Amino acid sequence: MRKMIWLLTGCVSSAVLLVPSVSEAGTTGNPEQLTLAINWTGGPANAVQTLLNDYNAKHPQVHWNLVTNVTEQKLLAEEAAGNAPSAAMLNTTDLVAAMATAGAIEPLAPYIKRSKLDMNQFTHASLYSNSLLGHQYALPFFEDTYALYYNKTMFAKAGIKTPPKTLNELMADAKKLTITGKDGQYTQLGFMPVLDKEAEAYLWGGRWATPSGQVTATNPAAEKGVQWLVDVWKQFNPNKVERFISSTTGAINSVDPFALGKVAMEESGEWFMPTILQQSPRVNFGVVPIPYPDGHPEYANLGSVGGNPLVILKGAKDPQAAWNLIDWLATTGEVIGTQQPKLFNEIYAVPALKSLVNSPKFASTPEMAFFWKYSEGKNIVPFPPVPDASAYVTALDGAVQKAELGTMTVNQALQQVQNQYAPLIAQEIKQAKVSKFQ
Amino acid sequence: MTVKLESTTVSNQSERVLPRVTLKQKRFLWGLLFVAPWIVGLLGLLLYPLAMSLYYSFTNYNIVGSYQFVGISNYQELFLDPVFRQSMYNTLYLVVVMVPTSLVVSLAYALLMNQPLFGQRVFRTILYLPQMVPTVAGALLWLWIFNPEFGLINTILGWFHIVGPLWLSSMSWSKPSIVLMEIWGTGGAAIIFLAGLRGVSQSLVEAAQIDGANIWHRFRHVTLPAISPLILFNAIMGILGAMQYFTQAFVMGGGSTGSNSVGIGNSLEFAMVYLYQVAFQSLRMGYASAIAWVLFLVILILIGIVLVTSSRWVHYEGWRR
Numbered sequence: 001m002r003k004m005i006w007l008l009t010g011c012v013s014s015a016v017l018l019v020p021s022v023s024e025a026g027t028t029g030n031p032e033q034l035t036l037a038i039n040w041t042g043g044p045a046n047a048v049q050t051l052l053n054d055y056n057a058k059h060p061q062v063h064w065n066l067v068t069n070v071t072e073q074k075l076l077a078e079e080a081a082g083n084a085p086s087a088a089m090l091n092t093t094d095l096v097a098a099m100a101t102a103g104a105i106e107p108l109a110p111y112i113k114r115s116k117l118d119m120n121q122f123t124h125a126s127l128y129s130n131s132l133l134g135h136q137y138a139l140p141f142f143e144d145t146y147a148l149y150y151n152k153t154m155f156a157k158a159g160i161k162t163p164p165k166t167l168n169e170l171m172a173d174a175k176k177l178t179i180t181g182k183d184g185q186y187t188q189l190g191f192m193p194v195l196d197k198e199a200e201a202y203l204w205g206g207r208w209a210t211p212s213g214q215v216t217a218t219n220p221a222a223e224k225g226v227q228w229l230v231d232v233w234k235q236f237n238p239n240k241v242e243r244f245i246s247s248t249t250g251a252i253n254s255v256d257p258f259a260l261g262k263v264a265m266e267e268s269g270e271w272f273m274p275t276i277l278q279q280s281p282r283v284n285f286g287v288v289p290i291p292y293p294d295g296h297p298e299y300a301n302l303g304s305v306g307g308n309p310l311v312i313l314k315g316a317k318d319p320q321a322a323w324n325l326i327d328w329l330a331t332t333g334e335v336i337g338t339q340q341p342k343l344f345n346e347i348y349a350v351p352a353l354k355s356l357v358n359s360p361k362f363a364s365t366p367e368m369a370f371f372w373k374y375s376e377g378k379n380i381v382p383f384p385p386v387p388d389a390s391a392y393v394t395a396l397d398g399a400v401q402k403a404e405l406g407t408m409t410v411n412q413a414l415q416q417v418q419n420q421y422a423p424l425i426a427q428e429i430k431q432a433k434v435s436k437f438q
Numbered sequence: 439m440t441v442k443l444e445s446t447t448v449s450n451q452s453e454r455v456l457p458r459v460t461l462k463q464k465r466f467l468w469g470l471l472f473v474a475p476w477i478v479g480l481l482g483l484l485l486y487p488l489a490m491s492l493y494y495s496f497t498n499y500n501i502v503g504s505y506q507f508v509g510i511s512n513y514q515e516l517f518l519d520p521v522f523r524q525s526m527y528n529t530l531y532l533v534v535v536m537v538p539t540s541l542v543v544s545l546a547y548a549l550l551m552n553q554p555l556f557g558q559r560v561f562r563t564i565l566y567l568p569q570m571v572p573t574v575a576g577a578l579l580w581l582w583i584f585n586p587e588f589g590l591i592n593t594i595l596g597w598f599h600i601v602g603p604l605w606l607s608s609m610s611w612s613k614p615s616i617v618l619m620e621i622w623g624t625g626g627a628a629i630i631f632l633a634g635l636r637g638v639s640q641s642l643v644e645a646a647q648i649d650g651a652n653i654w655h656r657f658r659h660v661t662l663p664a665i666s667p668l669i670l671f672n673a674i675m676g677i678l679g680a681m682q683y684f685t686q687a688f689v690m691g692g693g694s695t696g697s698n699s700v701g702i703g704n705s706l707e708f709a710m711v712y713l714y715q716v717a718f719q720s721l722r723m724g725y726a727s728a729i730a731w732v733l734f735l736v737i738l739i740l741i742g743i744v745l746v747t748s749s750r751w752v753h754y755e756g757w758r759r
Contacts, residue, residue: 073718080501095719101722102500183601239604242702243586246607314502393721395521398699398707405609405703415522424515431498 001366031063034321035085037070044344050343051333062321079104079313086091087325088315089141093129093382094390100137101387101432107311108136111323123375125305126352129382133213138309139330142349144269145375146196146303152284154264156271163288170291177264186244192266193232197304199398202381205299209384213429215422217414226400226410233404259283270350287367302379338362350375387428392421495727512728524704525712532683536617537676544624548631566625580619606690612705615691618685627672634665670752673744681737684710709733
């Protein structure tokens with residue numbers, strides 16, 4: 001009798017415990033509840049919500065809930081606590097390789113193989129930035145590409161007819177367009193000597209790492225690029241330049257000297273356009289490729305790229321459903337997001353699909369069409385997807401600043417970074433090869 | 439007689455339930471029960487994480503993955519890491535420059551507030567107000583004040599035809615800028631000093647005055663020894679704060695804007711800022727734990743030095759060596 005009671009109790013308990021999981025799996029008619037975490041907030045997050053609503057309507061077996069303002073740090077903490085969302089959109093490609101090495105995100109190869117997703121439809125740079133040693137760990141969503149903004153009115157006033165194509169032309173124009181005030185300080189700067197994502201290395205075709213992940217901070221081409229930038233600072237006096245640009249810490253700052261008509265040329269991304277239009281709608285600007293070294297047209301149309309990787313987190317509740325979503329967002333979702341003006345005005349970025357970047361008719365403005373097309377170029381390079389990329393780029397940033405301010409030579413600065421990060425990243429790659437790719 | 443019988447019965451019953459438990463042991467157990475929440479907190483939220491962080495400092499650990507034991511290699515790497523060395527230099531700069539400066543200024547504030555002046559309460563409130571400003575809001579405010587182009591300080595200097603420094607945009611001025619900002623927020627320490635000044639025995643001050651001591655001698659030989667325990671307290675709190683300096687540097691140095699070095703040329707890269715970057719940008723929890731332990735040892739040594747030397751300069755009323 002006692003055994004019977006135990007058996008009955010066990011059956012009832014099992015039934016009670018099983019009911020929610022069956023229900024969650026969607027077999028009883030209720031859609032499976034899953035979570036997509038993103039770092040975006042406000043308008044861009046609303047645009048993603050609209051896309052999710054569309055996806056949920058077309059896929060009744062699942063219901064994706066959006067959680068916004070989730071940083072990568074928060075994601076990792078949730079993952080460590082065993083409470084990871086199924087899918088996420090990261091805010092930077094710099095963390096993809098680090099998260100892949102740490103085992104925080106799933107490799108996508110099995111899913112790509114099963115779904116037969118055509119990877120050739122994505123731009124090369126966007127795929128590269130979302131990989132580790134050639135293995136895909138994220139799908140690209142929208143990207144950011146950088147080019148040279150120039151103020152047409154200031155150019156006309158200085159008698160310059162066309163924007164610069166080469167670095168010598170850039171320097172000549174920069175000098176003509178720089179104005180010094182009575183106090184000896186600059187009141188107008190011809191060229192803001194800052195290149196995002198340490199793109200100065202790409203000027204002479206240098207790279208911060210090889211495709212196999214070997215750190216190459218001291219490669220001669222990269223050093224030549226950094227030296228060029230440091231020389232620009234020297235020519236314009238680092239203290240005076242720093243004083244001038246310290247009024248803003250970046251193009252997304254509330255006061256941008258380019259938008260205010262105080263800088264004639266500035267390298268920035270496509271996302272900078274709304275800032276200019278908002279701060280100073282009358283600024284007559286154009287966008288052209290970043291100038292290349294004289295006599296080296298092979299390095300023309302160079303620049304950097306970054307983006308918003310879509311990943312499946314380790315421990316995802318339903319990895320296959322997560323794949324289905326990120327696959328849809330990276331392809332169909334991106335097409336919808338690009339072609340609906342209301343959504344695109346919130347996202348305002350460069351698509352990663354070749355079919356879109358080559359369709360200027362879908363771009364909201366000619367300048368946006370330029371960025372789209374520009375992002376596909378062979379000289380558009382993301383920061384290399386190596387473990388510790390985020391720390392490596394931070395170290396490069398600090399080292400290049402020291403060289404610009406003259407506290408170190410370019411070689412000393414880069415050598416210091418090389419000495420620190422080459423063995424570290426080599427070690428992590430070695431471990432990743434042993435644990436993941438053997 | 440009846441009462442006696444009942445008490446014997448109760449006593450017998452309790453002996454049956456809790457045999458051999460003396461009243462002292464019972465009290466001890468009750469005591470343990472009452473402090474149990476604290477013990478759980480101490481073990482679970484302090485000692486366990488402390489022990490684990492020590493263990494992780496000898497491993498290659500990245501939050502989500504498994505960890506490998508790597509011996510002392512994290513510590514060896516630390517001493518070769520130029521950013522860590524710079525971050526320790528920056529941090530010790532705060533300890534050496536910011537802590538004494540803040541102590542002197544807050545003591546000066548307290549001495550001023552201790553004077554019987556008109557509007558004394560208003561001054562006290564004004565001096566304490568910065569303590570009420572949220573840290574990030576204060577940092578953003580000072581970011582504007584320090585702006586070399588249109589900031590408050592350089593604008594005022596400009597009226598006198600002085601070209602102000604680059605402040606946070608200069609490698610040599612960024613740390614003094616932080617010190618200046620922290621002086622603004624010394625109202626809390628000043629209030630503690632003020633409380634101490636109010637407690638200085640007036641009879642001693644008067645006795646010194648009768649003996650011919652001038653104002654400086656009265657301050658040096660009566661007031662200062664009387665408030666020396668508070669100087670010790672504020673010094674220790676200041677060292678702890680300087681060694682763990684993070685938020686203002688992170689916000690003002692541009693750490694929150696992505697993969698940028700904090701402060702121009704890493705000049706605001708303090709130890710805690712670097713620890714955060716290593717832990718949450720590089721996901722190297724093992725290495726970050728090693729930084730935390732080195733930082734902990736440095737704090738321990740500094741506080742130890744202050745406490746050991748304090749026996750020479752701290753005077754407790756009614757206390758004899």
